[in-house]
Amino acid sequence: xxxxxxxxxxxxxxxxxxxxxxxxxxVGDDDDLYDAGMGSxxxxxxxxxLEGAFDVEFPDALLNKGTFRSIxxxxxxVTGLLGSPPG
Amino acid sequence: xxxxxxxxxxxxxxPLFARLHVPQDARARAGVVLCPPFGLERQDSxxxxxxxxxxxxxxxxxxxxxDYDGTGDSYGWSDEPxxxxxxxASVLAAAEALRAGGAGYVCLAGMRLGATIAASVxxxxxxxxxxxxxxCESGRxxxxxxxxxxxxxxxxxxLVPPTAAPPxxxxxxxxxxxxxxxxxxxxxxxxxxxxxxxxxxSASPLAPRALALYxxxxxxxxxxxxxxxxxxxxxxxxVGQDDLLGLKDAKGPVPAATIDLIVSWxxxxxxxxxxxxxxxxxxCTTFDVPAAHGGGKVKEEVRRTGPNGLFGILSLPSSxxxxxxxxxxxxxxxxxxxxxxxxxxxxxxxxxxxxxVMRADLSGLGDSPPRAGQPxxxxxxxxxxxEGGQLAGxxxxxxxxxxxxxxxxGEGVVVIGxxxxxxxxxxxxxxxxxxxxxxxxxxxxxxxxPRYPWELLLPGRARLPVVEAPPHRGVAGxxxxxxxxxxxxxxxxxxxxxxxxxxxxxxxxxxxAWWLVNRVxxxxxxxxxxxxxxxxxxxxxxxxxxxxxxxxxxxxxSAVRRLQKDGRLRLEVLPYKDHALLxxxxxxxxxxxxxxxxxxxxxxxx
Numbered sequence: 001x002x003x004x005x006x007x008x009x010x011x012x013x014x015x016x017x018x019x020x021x022x023x024x025x026x027v028g029d030d031d032d033l034y035d036a037g038m039g040s041x042x043x044x045x046x047x048x049x050l051e052g053a054f055d056v057e058f059p060d061a062l063l064n065k066g067t068f069r070s071i072x073x074x075x076x077x078v079t080g081l082l083g084s085p086p087g
Numbered sequence: 088x089x090x091x092x093x094x095x096x097x098x099x100x101x102p103l104f105a106r107l108h109v110p111q112d113a114r115a116r117a118g119v120v121l122c123p124p125f126g127l128e129r130q131d132s133x134x135x136x137x138x139x140x141x142x143x144x145x146x147x148x149x150x151x152x153x154d155y156d157g158t159g160d161s162y163g164w165s166d167e168p169x170x171x172x173x174x175x176a177s178v179l180a181a182a183e184a185l186r187a188g189g190a191g192y193v194c195l196a197g198m199r200l201g202a203t204i205a206a207s208v209x210x211x212x213x214x215x216x217x218x219x220x221x222x223c224e225s226g227r228x229x230x231x232x233x234x235x236x237x238x239x240x241x242x243x244x245x246l247v248p249p250t251a252a253p254p255x256x257x258x259x260x261x262x263x264x265x266x267x268x269x270x271x272x273x274x275x276x277x278x279x280x281x282x283x284x285x286x287x288x289s290a291s292p293l294a295p296r297a298l299a300l301y302x303x304x305x306x307x308x309x310x311x312x313x314x315x316x317x318x319x320x321x322x323x324x325x326v327g328q329d330d331l332l333g334l335k336d337a338k339g340p341v342p343a344a345t346i347d348l349i350v351s352w353x354x355x356x357x358x359x360x361x362x363x364x365x366x367x368x369x370x371c372t373t374f375d376v377p378a379a380h381g382g383g384k385v386k387e388e389v390r391r392t393g394p395n396g397l398f399g400i401l402s403l404p405s406s407x408x409x410x411x412x413x414x415x416x417x418x419x420x421x422x423x424x425x426x427x428x429x430x431x432x433x434x435x436x437x438x439x440x441x442x443x444v445m446r447a448d449l450s451g452l453g454d455s456p457p458r459a460g461q462p463x464x465x466x467x468x469x470x471x472x473x474e475g476g477q478l479a480g481x482x483x484x485x486x487x488x489x490x491x492x493x494x495x496x497g498e499g500v501v502v503i504g505x506x507x508x509x510x511x512x513x514x515x516x517x518x519x520x521x522x523x524x525x526x527x528x529x530x531x532x533x534x535x536x537p538r539y540p541w542e543l544l545l546p547g548r549a550r551l552p553v554v555e556a557p558p559h560r561g562v563a564g565x566x567x568x569x570x571x572x573x574x575x576x577x578x579x580x581x582x583x584x585x586x587x588x589x590x591x592x593x594x595x596x597x598x599x600a601w602w603l604v605n606r607v608x609x610x611x612x613x614x615x616x617x618x619x620x621x622x623x624x625x626x627x628x629x630x631x632x633x634x635x636x637x638x639x640x641x642x643x644x645s646a647v648r649r650l651q652k653d654g655r656l657r658l659e660v661l662p663y664k665d666h667a668l669l670x671x672x673x674x675x676x677x678x679x680x681x682x683x684x685x686x687x688x689x690x691x692x693x
Binding site: 016017019034039040041042043044045047048049052058060063064065 | 228231232234235236238239240242243302305308329333
């Protein structure tokens with residue numbers, strides 16, 4: 001999967017689950033999603049949706065604020081998981 | 088109209104607590120065991136589960152909402168071993184109680200991890216039907232979601248989350264690998280057993296018929312939905328769960344559409360004929376408190392106080408009482424069990440040591456009904472009628488203090504509250520004073536907002552028309568409920584980080600200058616309330632975070648010091664930014680402070 005395609009998919013998932021007051025269109029890839037209004041439970045919903053969409057599982061080490069801070073950080077985490085061997 | 092009653096039932100040495108909703112004539116088509124979520128989700132879902140119970144009873148179906156062993160008001164403590172087995176046994180006991188009470192058709196209905204637990208015992212319980220409301224697909228998925236929530240909660244407060252729960256903190260001996268979630272701690276063995284639970288992992292159908300409601304985006308894929316476990320399962324959407332469980336700053340609405348869907352589905356699947364259903368139980372129970380939690384024998388009774396039937400559970404010592412009682416009031420819209428069940432743990436510990444303790448719901452919250460004309464589920468409701476303007480919570484506490492004083496507390500009552508509960512405790516004890524039966528008050532995490540008209544709490548002023556305050560986070564309430572009460576301040580450090588001149592001045596203005604500002608503005612600082620408490624013979628314990636302590640001392644540092652020196656005020660500052668005590672570290676520290684305060688307040692305590 002190319003990085004652009006991944007980014008589009010991640011933005012769509014964030015748009016659906018982040019419950020951003022101003023919507024996803026005003027949020028840049030490196031903007032802080034928490035500052036944009038994303039709450040903790042939305043981050044959990046995004047995690048679940050990402051795992052379902054990409055068939056990955058975030059390890060404990062990635063279950064933190066930084067992983068879901070921005071579109072870019074999410075893409076980086078997913079890219080890393082897609083490139084990792086299973087198990 | 089259908090009714091509800093609370094009862095203790097099940098094994099006498101480990102009594103379970105439940106709320107039973109019954110049709111008006113006590114004749115029901117079926118019985119439902121309602122299995123609540125755990126931790127913070129249990130707190131957030133209380134109103135919705137109560138609404139489901141009421142709706143089922145109105146539809147001719149009995150509903151028994153059980154507190155699992157070691158949760159809510161049931162016997163047990165979270166650090167005992169074999170927690171999962173105990174929770175499952177609780178569900179089985181509830182199902183058996185319904186059958187023994189006459190229910191010929193028994194269903195299990197659970198939300199979140201409660202649904203996962205219900206599914207795990209559905210076959211053993213012989214459930215005729217099963218409802219999975221926003222289920223956790225597996226115990227592992229639940230723990231992972233909670234792990235992320237916990238990390239975010241810690242990090243947003245500038246704290247470093249512990250990598251694991253302290254050994255032994257969640258039961259299962261001293262094995263490392265326990266898991267702390269918001270509002271609960273699970274031992275290593277329990278966490279491992281939870282991880283092995285899977286709704287779709289069963290090799291046989293979960294029940295003869297089942298309904299599974301998933302949040303949008305969380306429905307399992309075709310492979311899981313096609314598993315043998317999911318045979319006979321109808322799948323639909325759980326609407327409104329993100330609002331019910333996911334909002335941080337305001338209560339979400341009860342998901343009425345989902346409740347209607349569940350009731351309709353159960354009504355369709357249950358037999359048409361009715362039978363008399365009555366679950367055997369009692370409004371009182373006696374049990375032994377483990378030595379690790381104080382030791383001794385305690386009697387607990389369901390109490391309804393005053394003309395409006397304020398709900399509370401009174402924990403009584405078996406040994407002669409000290410003459411001093413404690414009263415815990417609920418926090419915000421959470422119930423009488425307190426932050427992560429802390430009120431239950433302390434009530435039983437203190438009762439075992441000779442102090443009677445009531446844990447209660449203010450009117451319109453938890454299990455206490457609203458007064459006629461008063462809105463339900465409002466955190467700061469007014470008294471209806473000619474007394475409009477007076478906050479109902481003050482009257483509620485006054486009624487309970489009077490009742491305790493008459494029955495078990497000749498030496499007075501110590502009133503304890505957190506957040507909105509602290510606000511109500513402060514206001515009520517200012518009215519009552521020592522002459523009215525208050526011996527002390529413990530105020531935990533009350534926001535000392537500098538712009539709030541604190542003079543409204545002074546005795547004699549509380550009946551003035553209430554000034555509308557800025558919207559308070561967490562006081563969404565019904566649309567027609569007036570908003571009042573102390574607004575939650577934006578954390579001062581966040582305000583001042585803006586770097587404006589005003590913020591700089593505020594940060595560096597010396598205390599005497601603040602005293603002058605307050606005088607010029609005619610502003611009553613919150614410390615003045617503590618001085619008033621002292622004049623009325625009440626000793627106060629204030630537990631708060633550093634920013635709140637700074638606000639309390641602003642312009643009043645010398646007055647606060649005098650109160651402390653005289654022993655009329657004890658001010659304890661928490662190092663944790665954990666308003667609702669969702670972390671075990673904050674809970675443990677507050678528990679220790681309350682323990683010590685109670686020891687000083689109740690002489691003769693064993």
